[in-house]
Amino acid sequence: MTTASEKTANTPLLEVRDAVKVYGGGFLSGGRRVHALREVSLSLDATPARITAVAGESGSGKSTLAGAVLGFVQLDAGHVLFEGQDVAAMSRNQRFNYRRSVQAIFQDPYAVFNPFFHTDHLFNLVMRRFGIAKGRKAARARIVEALETVGLRSDDVLGKHPHQLSGGQRQRIMIARACMMAPKLIVADEPVSMVDASLRSTILDIMLRLRDDNNISFLYITHDLSTAYQICDDIHIFYQGAQVESGPVDAVLGNAKHPYTQLLIASIPEPDPTRGWGTQLPPDDENNDRDIINGCPFYPRCPKRMEQCVAHLPARVSLDDTGHQVACHLFVK
Amino acid sequence: MSNRTTAAAVCEVRNLTVHYDVSATPVVAANEVSFDVYEGETLGLVGESGCGKSTTAMAMLRLLQTPGRVAGGSVNIAGVDIMRLRPAALRDFRWRNIALIPQGAMNALNPVMRIEKQLADAIAAHADTGGRQALRARIGELLEMVGLPADVRRLYPHELSGGMKQRVCVAMAVALNPPLVIADEPTSALDVVVQRLVAQSLIRIKETLGIAMVLIGHDMGLMAQLTDRVAVMYAGRIMEIAPTDILFKAPLHPYTQQLIDSVPSIRVKKPLRVFPGGPPDLRNLPPGCPFEPRCPKAITICRGETPALKACGEKQYAACHVPNTNRNNI
Ligand SMILES: Nc1ncnc2c1ncn2[C@@H]1O[C@H](COP(=O)(O)OP(=O)(O)O)[C@@H](O)[C@H]1O
Ligand SMILES: [Mg+2]
Numbered sequence: 004m005t006t007a008s009e010k011t012a013n014t015p016l017l018e019v020r021d022a023v024k025v026y027g028g029g030f031l032s033g034g035r036r037v038h039a040l041r042e043v044s045l046s047l048d049a050t051p052a053r054i055t056a057v058a059g060e061s062g063s064g065k066s067t068l069a070g071a072v073l074g075f076v077q078l079d080a081g082h083v084l085f086e087g088q089d090v091a092a093m094s095r096n097q098r099f100n101y102r103r104s105v106q107a108i109f110q111d112p113y114a115v116f117n118p119f120f121h122t123d124h125l126f127n128l129v130m131r132r133f134g135i136a137k138g139r140k141a142a143r144a145r146i147v148e149a150l151e152t153v154g155l156r157s158d159d160v161l162g163k164h165p166h167q168l169s170g171g172q173r174q175r176i177m178i179a180r181a182c183m184m185a186p187k188l189i190v191a192d193e194p195v196s197m198v199d200a201s202l203r204s205t206i207l208d209i210m211l212r213l214r215d216d217n218n219i220s221f222l223y224i225t226h227d228l229s230t231a232y233q234i235c236d237d238i239h240i241f242y243q244g245a246q247v248e249s250g251p252v253d254a255v256l257g258n259a260k261h262p263y264t265q266l267l268i269a270s271i272p273e274p275d276p277t278r279g280w281g282t283q284l285p286p287d288d289e290n291n292d293r294d295i296i297n298g299c300p301f302y303p304r305c306p307k308r309m310e311q312c313v314a315h316l317p318a319r320v321s322l323d324d325t326g327h328q329v330a331c332h333l334f335v336k
Numbered sequence: 337m338s339n340r341t342t343a344a345a346v347c348e349v350r351n352l353t354v355h356y357d358v359s360a361t362p363v364v365a366a367n368e369v370s371f372d373v374y375e376g377e378t379l380g381l382v383g384e385s386g387c388g389k390s391t392t393a394m395a396m397l398r399l400l401q402t403p404g405r406v407a408g409g410s411v412n413i414a415g416v417d418i419m420r421l422r423p424a425a426l427r428d429f430r431w432r433n434i435a436l437i438p439q440g441a442m443n444a445l446n447p448v449m450r451i452e453k454q455l456a457d458a459i460a461a462h463a464d465t466g467g468r469q470a471l472r473a474r475i476g477e478l479l480e481m482v483g484l485p486a487d488v489r490r491l492y493p494h495e496l497s498g499g500m501k502q503r504v505c506v507a508m509a510v511a512l513n514p515p516l517v518i519a520d521e522p523t524s525a526l527d528v529v530v531q532r533l534v535a536q537s538l539i540r541i542k543e544t545l546g547i548a549m550v551l552i553g554h555d556m557g558l559m560a561q562l563t564d565r566v567a568v569m570y571a572g573r574i575m576e577i578a579p580t581d582i583l584f585k586a587p588l589h590p591y592t593q594q595l596i597d598s599v600p601s602i603r604v605k606k607p608l609r610v611f612p613g614g615p616p617d618l619r620n621l622p623p624g625c626p627f628e629p630r631c632p633k634a635i636t637i638c639r640g641e642t643p644a645l646k647a648c649g650e651k652q653y654a655a656c657h658v659p660n661t662n663r664n665n666i
Contacts, residue, residue, distance in 0.1 A: 207608055229599070266529060267528060270531070271526045273603075
């Protein structure tokens with residue numbers, strides 16, 4: 004028998020169980036309730052490290068999920084477990100360990116920098132808080148090492164104010180700071196959505212190296228299926244808070260089953276004029292979108308909708324033994 | 337440009353040069369930019385951020401604000417050089433002959449004004465509206481054309497989705513039937529499905545009205561899907577112009593090649609190609625080709641001499657000393 008806090012060899016690194024989050028519904032939001040997470044469940048294995056994508060358009064709930072994992076967002080129901088331990092019920096020590104083991108990188112790193120301090124300050128703060136290195140020399144060595152992991156030379160970035168750095172340098176400094184803690188998981192919320200192509204490949208490449216060389220897992224939050232396809236092992240497709248399709252990235256994107264996943268893939272503009280979008284437009288129901296409370300949220304736009312789709316949210320169905328799952332009434336037997 | 341049998345040019349941009357006077361040495365954000373826009377075509381203007389796309393667009397309408405100024409060149413539309421128009425004539429000319437959907441336009445709609453009033457003001461500012469009835473009817477037509485329901489006219493911007501707001505901006509731009517519309521990153525802030533809807537309705541409107549369009553963007557995927565020809569810009573210069581099918585099949589400029597290669601695919605897994613470096617400082621351009629520091633094919637001459645844009649095959653132009661020659665797959 005194992006107690007709840009004891010982890011076994013196959014305890015997942017991170018587990019989200021039936022997470023529910025509803026925003027609004029109160030006086031201030033004019034009574035409109037937004038279902039940001041509808042019974043979302045996912046699990047990341049501890050080893051080997053993997054990159055798991057949570058992909059969806061704006062309003063799909065992916066940042067809410069990231070917030071719940073990082074402890075910024077309180078769930079209305081469900082649980083987040085880190086190494087088998089419920090994040091909402093951790094002891095002081097467990098919480099300290101969790102805060103160190105789970106790091107975050109964001110879309111706009113500028114917001115994290117304090118314009119009045121040198122970049123060194125950022126590193127020193129976490130060093131002190133988590134007692135990472137003893138003494139100035141050891142601390143310095145640790146910073147230099149972390150910067151090298153992300154391809155930065157310490158002379159180029161230390162002792163500088165944030166405005167003296169390029170966007171790419173700032174983004175990489177944030178990754179270096181996260182690495183310095185030797186985390187087990189990094190939550191990366193749209194880390195490449197505002198950057199140019201060359202910086203995008205640099206950052207994605209760093210993520211791959213951290214996975215393979217440093218055994219760091221990633222929860223990669225993105226609206227971009229193509230970068231997810233290139234670097235991820237697993238993917239979860241979200242639509243308005245519902246997890247419509249999940250599984251290994253090759254299965255989900257190479258053999259998409261949910262009509263929404265199919266629509267997303269078909270809408271990606273490929274850099275090849277002979278692979279056209281075609282003239283078949285997706286149903287233009289932008290004007291009729293409504294918040295479906297119990298049914299499938301994709302109902303108003305779904306080209307294959309059926310009567311039962313409004314009535315209740317379809318359960319996830321396993322399509323094979325690879326972990327490829329879809330939540331769509333077309334596949335409910 | 338001898339063997340061109342196709343449409344006539346609706347707009348000729350020649351040696352357009354724009355400076356931002358921000359310090360002793362100006363930022364040269366557009367550098368001797370020349371291109372034509374042909375009747376009815378969609379011309380893509382593509383490049384990384386900061387390469388001067390928006391600057392070129394604003395200069396073409398003479399909408400630059402200080403510290404920006406046109407330091408040289410001409411923009412001919414319907415036989416008129418827009419750079420030579422007096423302010424009063426310019427106001428009449430703009431919107432009737434060339435209209436712009438500015439970058440981020442949908443977020444610049446007036447939040448406290450109903451859509452109908454915003455459209456009416458935009459029309460009235462540039463044309464004799466012919467009475468309230470005619471104006472109302474025209475607004476109805478425009479909304480229908482961009483695929484918005486009629487009751488949108490009574491709504492405020494915050495009541496519309498991003499895609500709907502962008503359609504309102506499109507309606508404003510085509511309100512006076514200009515022969516040329518410039519759309520600056522019209523779908524960049526939108527989700528991929530909505531992006532496709534808005535982009536395809538933009539092309540449909542363009543075709544219905546028979547107008548030409550300059551579509552500015554940074555995404556080579558969108559360029560491949562939406563344009564007839566593409567002009568690739570880097571550090572304020574046009575590096576290559578070619579018909580879209582040729583540009584994607586056999587790009588001449590190493591920079592064009594890199595832009596295409598750096599789009600992540602959803603079909604084939606490729607090793608991530610990391611292209612080192614970023615665009616140069618426009619205040620302090622290296623002599624020679626601005627792409628030389630990042631170019632995998634650069635040779636000695638590239639560092640000393642700036643290559644001019646020259647014809648390298650039918651309808652294809654490149655500014656490069658060492659253009660790709662691997663063209664046997666055409
Ligand atoms: N108002 C301004 N003052 C000074 N420099 C500017 C201004 N606007 C743009 N620039 C500079 O001009 C260059 C081109 O910018 P822009 O035309 O916006 O490029 P793009 O649209 O291709 O992103 C950039 O280096 C930018 O920093
Ligand atoms: Mg721009």
